[in-house]
Amino acid sequence: MFIALLAFSKQYAQHRSTMNVEMNSEKKTLAVTQELLFFNESNDTLTTIVLNDWNNAFSNKNTPLAKRFSDEFYRGFHLAKEEERGSTNELRIVDLSNQLVTWERTTKNPDYITIKLNQQLLPNQKITFKLSYVSKIPSDKFTKFGYNNSGTIGLKNWFLTPARYENHAFVKNSNNNLDDIANAISDFAIFLKLPKPLAATTDFNSKKLSDENGFTIYKFSGENRTDFNIIAEPNITFKSYTNASSEVLTDLKDNKLNDIQKAIAIDRIVTFSKNLIGSYPYEKIVVSQTSYERNPFYGLNQLPSFLSPFPDEFIYEIKFLKTYLNEFLKSSLHLDPRKDNWIYDGIQVYAMMKYIDEYYPETKMMGSISKIKLLKSFNLTNIEFNEQYSYFYMLMARRNLDQPLGSPKTSLIKFNEQIASKYRAGLSIRFLDDYLQNNTVSNSIAKFYKESNTKQISSDDFERILKANTTKDIEWFFNTIINSRAIIDYKFSSVTKTKDSITISVKNRTGAQIPIPLYGTKKGEIVFKQWLDIDACDSTFTIARNTVDKIVLNLKNEVPEYNLRNNWKKLDGFFPNNRPVKFVFMKDLEDPYYNQVLYVPSIGYNLYDGLTPGLRLHNKTILEKPFIFDINPSYSTKSNNLSGSALIAVNQNFRNSRLFNARYSFSTSYFHYAEDATYLKLNPTVQLRIRQSNFRDNRKQLILFRQVMVNKEKSELVIDNSPSNYSVFDARYINTKTEVTNHFNFATNIQLAGNFGKLTAEIEYRKLFENNRQINLRFYAGSFLYNKTQSDFFSFALDRPTDYLFDYSYLGRSESTGLFSQQYIIAEGGFKSKIDTPFANRWISSFNASYSVWNWIEVYGDVGLIKNRDRNARFVYDSGIRLNLVTDYFELYFPVYSNNGWEVAQNNYNEKVRFIVTFSPKTLINLFNRKWF
Numbered sequence: 001m002f003i004a005l006l007a008f009s010k011q012y013a014q015h016r017s018t019m020n021v022e023m024n025s026e027k028k029t030l031a032v033t034q035e036l037l038f039f040n041e042s043n044d045t046l047t048t049i050v051l052n053d054w055n056n057a058f059s060n061k062n063t064p065l066a067k068r069f070s071d072e073f074y075r076g077f078h079l080a081k082e083e084e085r086g087s088t089n090e091l092r093i094v095d096l097s098n099q100l101v102t103w104e105r106t107t108k109n110p111d112y113i114t115i116k117l118n119q120q121l122l123p124n125q126k127i128t129f130k131l132s133y134v135s136k137i138p139s140d141k142f143t144k145f146g147y148n149n150s151g152t153i154g155l156k157n158w159f160l161t162p163a164r165y166e167n168h169a170f171v172k173n174s175n176n177n178l179d180d181i182a183n184a185i186s187d188f189a190i191f192l193k194l195p196k197p198l199a200a201t202t203d204f205n206s207k208k209l210s211d212e213n214g215f216t217i218y219k220f221s222g223e224n225r226t227d228f229n230i231i232a233e234p235n236i237t238f239k240s241y242t243n244a245s246s247e248v249l250t251d252l253k254d255n256k257l258n259d260i261q262k263a264i265a266i267d268r269i270v271t272f273s274k275n276l277i278g279s280y281p282y283e284k285i286v287v288s289q290t291s292y293e294r295n296p297f298y299g300l301n302q303l304p305s306f307l308s309p310f311p312d313e314f315i316y317e318i319k320f321l322k323t324y325l326n327e328f329l330k331s332s333l334h335l336d337p338r339k340d341n342w343i344y345d346g347i348q349v350y351a352m353m354k355y356i357d358e359y360y361p362e363t364k365m366m367g368s369i370s371k372i373k374l375l376k377s378f379n380l381t382n383i384e385f386n387e388q389y390s391y392f393y394m395l396m397a398r399r400n401l402d403q404p405l406g407s408p409k410t411s412l413i414k415f416n417e418q419i420a421s422k423y424r425a426g427l428s429i430r431f432l433d434d435y436l437q438n439n440t441v442s443n444s445i446a447k448f449y450k451e452s453n454t455k456q457i458s459s460d461d462f463e464r465i466l467k468a469n470t471t472k473d474i475e476w477f478f479n480t481i482i483n484s485r486a487i488i489d490y491k492f493s494s495v496t497k498t499k500d501s502i503t504i505s506v507k508n509r510t511g512a513q514i515p516i517p518l519y520g521t522k523k524g525e526i527v528f529k530q531w532l533d534i535d536a537c538d539s540t541f542t543i544a545r546n547t548v549d550k551i552v553l554n555l556k557n558e559v560p561e562y563n564l565r566n567n568w569k570k571l572d573g574f575f576p577n578n579r580p581v582k583f584v585f586m587k588d589l590e591d592p593y594y595n596q597v598l599y600v601p602s603i604g605y606n607l608y609d610g611l612t613p614g615l616r617l618h619n620k621t622i623l624e625k626p627f628i629f630d631i632n633p634s635y636s637t638k639s640n641n642l643s644g645s646a647l648i649a650v651n652q653n654f655r656n657s658r659l660f661n662a663r664y665s666f667s668t669s670y671f672h673y674a675e676d677a678t679y680l681k682l683n684p685t686v687q688l689r690i691r692q693s694n695f696r697d698n699r700k701q702l703i704l705f706r707q708v709m710v711n712k713e714k715s716e717l718v719i720d721n722s723p724s725n726y727s728v729f730d731a732r733y734i735n736t737k738t739e740v741t742n743h744f745n746f747a748t749n750i751q752l753a754g755n756f757g758k759l760t761a762e763i764e765y766r767k768l769f770e771n772n773r774q775i776n777l778r779f780y781a782g783s784f785l786y787n788k789t790q791s792d793f794f795s796f797a798l799d800r801p802t803d804y805l806f807d808y809s810y811l812g813r814s815e816s817t818g819l820f821s822q823q824y825i826i827a828e829g830g831f832k833s834k835i836d837t838p839f840a841n842r843w844i845s846s847f848n849a850s851y852s853v854w855n856w857i858e859v860y861g862d863v864g865l866i867k868n869r870d871r872n873a874r875f876v877y878d879s880g881i882r883l884n885l886v887t888d889y890f891e892l893y894f895p896v897y898s899n900n901g902w903e904v905a906q907n908n909y910n911e912k913v914r915f916i917v918t919f920s921p922k923t924l925i926n927l928f929n930r931k932w933f
């Protein structure tokens with residue numbers, strides 16, 4: 001009787017779905033009839049039930065998923081054809097008596113539905129529904145799941161299933177393309193009817209029931225699952241590798257390895273994972289190329305394939321290890337993947353680092369490239385493979401864009417979600433492991449994983465288990481490392497030595513109280529290591545000297561520390577902290593033991609200097625620094641004299657404020673502004689950057705104060721009656737929010753000089769409509785507060801500003817005719833046609849608009865009013881065709897009609913065409929990087 005009760009409890013103690021599914025490979029649809037048994041496992045009485053329907057997140061351009069794509073500057077979803085989208089259609093729900101059940105789906109959250117129960121569902125009661133619906137499968141170009149042109153269909157989150165219930169409510173998570181669906185644990189039985197020649201691969205138990213009439217019918221089943229994979233393809237590309245633990249199905253690409261080599265690598269990884277974490281609870285696991293491409297090993301995947309710095313076996317192992325661990329943990333570790341995602345990431349990266357330590361301890365970050373003698377001086381080629389994780393985290397910390405590890409996954413900016421926070425989580429667990437020792441962390445992970453096999457768990461359980469397995473106080477780990485963005489920075493405040501002892505004072509520069517390791521080294525070899533607990537920091541203590549010649553804090557970077565440059569003291573020599581200068585070609589990682597000076601050949605161009613080859617000297621390593629210098633002397637080939645630019649800057653980050661960065665800088669430049677005349681510009685600046693408390697919000701604000709001082713030589717060729725020396729105070733405020741579908745920018749500016757004062761405002765708006773047409777609107781207004789000048793050099797310009805502050809990248813700034821005069825800068829009046837009254841010395845207002853008619857072809861129009869002294873205000877206008885090839889970076893304008901009449905019918909029309917072109921690599925790189933930050 002007791003055994004029967006246990007069997008009954010097992011059968012009905014959770015939800016169960018039985019589905020009959022027929023695929024239409026032509027229409028890319030799944031016709032589903034589903035019997036869903038819902039068991040109320042909670043102690044609450046339910047009046048509604050929530051079902052996840054993440055496939056419907058692809059249904060239109062206004063879903064949370066579409067918004068996420070737009071925020072991250074992915075245009076593909078917005079521009080997609082209707083047939084490429086996914087959706088759930090024809091949904092009908094009835095109870096066992098075939099009575100219709102009421103359900104609702106909101107416009108705001110179309111990716112889950114709420115069923116309204118006809119009567120209350122008490123604790124430990126069950127209810128059964130019958131559902132029928134059609135799932136339209138999306139194209140895989142959005143998330144890599146779905147159908148592709150080769151006929152393969154990867155099915156993910158295509159069915160309706162109960163949302164997880166906890167803390168007296170259903171978890172209502174929308175699909176944000178983060179692989180963090182909150183499904184309740186269920187049992188599944190699926191009968192899939194698949195048209196030939198498609199065949200299925202799955203991580204469920206599978207059985208082929210029949211193979212006739214052009215269809216293959218499969219039965220798939222799985223217990224205690226939250227999600228699963230089904231891949232249908234014309235020719236099965238997955239191969240099976242079986243060991244004592246489980247069957248692995250993989251199509252991970254590597255044509256250079258044979259099946260035996262792959263089998264050895266897979267067996268080693270499966271065994272390693274089992275020994276470190278625990279046994280995988282299911283019979284099969286799918287490790288796919290699609291899963292790897294969604295979450296690649298960043299660092300390894302960025303290297304060009306022709307370099308081949310790693311052996312083929314190593315590359316395959318790392319790719320398989322990362323993907324296997326991800327599937328292993330997401331399938332069997334029953335956590336909230338949105339709220340507690342740091343545990344998934346932390347265990348995954350921690351395991352990868354342990355694997356490298358065990359099997360590839362001598363491997364460098366750059367692989368065999370590290371052995372090239374010419375590259376030995378680069379710190380990039382000298383660091384260990386596992387050290388790269390810290391640099392990826394520091395990339396964001398130095399930008400002041402790192403986020404707490406305990407933050408919900410949806411709140412992370414893309415670089416943190418995909419890279420920095422993942423690596424920081426692994427580093428943090430490894431740090432705790434090193435501190436606690438005795439395999440405390442490894443044992444805790446194994447126990448935590450084992451508990452997860454029997455119930456839904458959370459980060460609180462992980463904390464409980466860790467604390468139970470050690471006598472040390474580790475409250476700091478969760479308070480500081482996990483749930484805050486406090487940065488860590490220790491330094492030596494004083495060191496005194498005798499023949500036998502060293503007296504040390506360690507200073508905590510940021511107040512983030514955590515333990516840190518102290519090393520003593522002799523000729524680079526470690527003599528001793530000891531951990532300084534929190535109470536030992538910010539105090540003075542004495543240790544035995546042990547013949548050491550250097551003491552170092554955090555030598556192996558166990559602690560994810562913000563600054564390593566102040567972590568060491570030499571005990572020999574007259575200048576104990578003298579860092580030698582190290583010259584490095586092109587770019588490098590920061591080396592804490594040297595003052596790095598990077599030298600880079602540079603080349604520029606303008607009409608008057610010609611080509612300007614030079615040698616740029618700077619200290620900008622891959623990580624941001626508080627102090628920056630950048631000197632770029634160059635040679636003007638056309639004028640045969642020196643030119644160039646220079647910059648020094650100090651960055652100050654504010655960790656707990658919306659004002660997150662202040663930059664104090666002084667820059668100078670010296671070039672020709674005409675064939676026979678040069679200019680010298682001096683520019684002290686204070687720049688304040690403001691960011692929303694929600695880092696994912698693309699709104700950014702900038703406040704800038706600067707004094708622009710210009711010294712110009714007189715030119716015999718350019719007669720503009722402008723002064724030779726002038727100084728302008730410039731204060732500017734910019735507020736911008738941009739994404740794929742919407743862009744808004746507001747800027748206001750005040751300029752004060754001896755002979756004039758100006759006040760201006762500018763508003764830009766760009767909208768991408770649902771029909772994929774785009775409109776661009778810009779309004780500009782400016783007025784002189786006072787104007788004592790005698791020329792138009794400081795006047796408002798209608799179509800081509802004089803650029804008296806020398807801010808714009810004009811190729812030929814003093815040209816009034818010829819190709820270089822046709823360069824267009826979107827500034828001031830913003831007109832494209834050259835109107836015969838091009839300046840305004842009182843006030844100006846203009847409105848610029850363009851609208852796309854087909855792809856990147858747009859029509860544009862400009863209207864404005866300009867006012868000059870002793871003249872009535874004049875109305876001006878122009879219109880034409882805009883080829884918007886890359887917005888703000890490469891555009892062409894063809895005038896059609898303006899105050900000048902029909903310009904297309906006039907002589908020398910080619911001289912009226914205007915162009916925008918940007919050669920700055922940094923500007924173009926920012927265009928492609930913006931989705932990450």
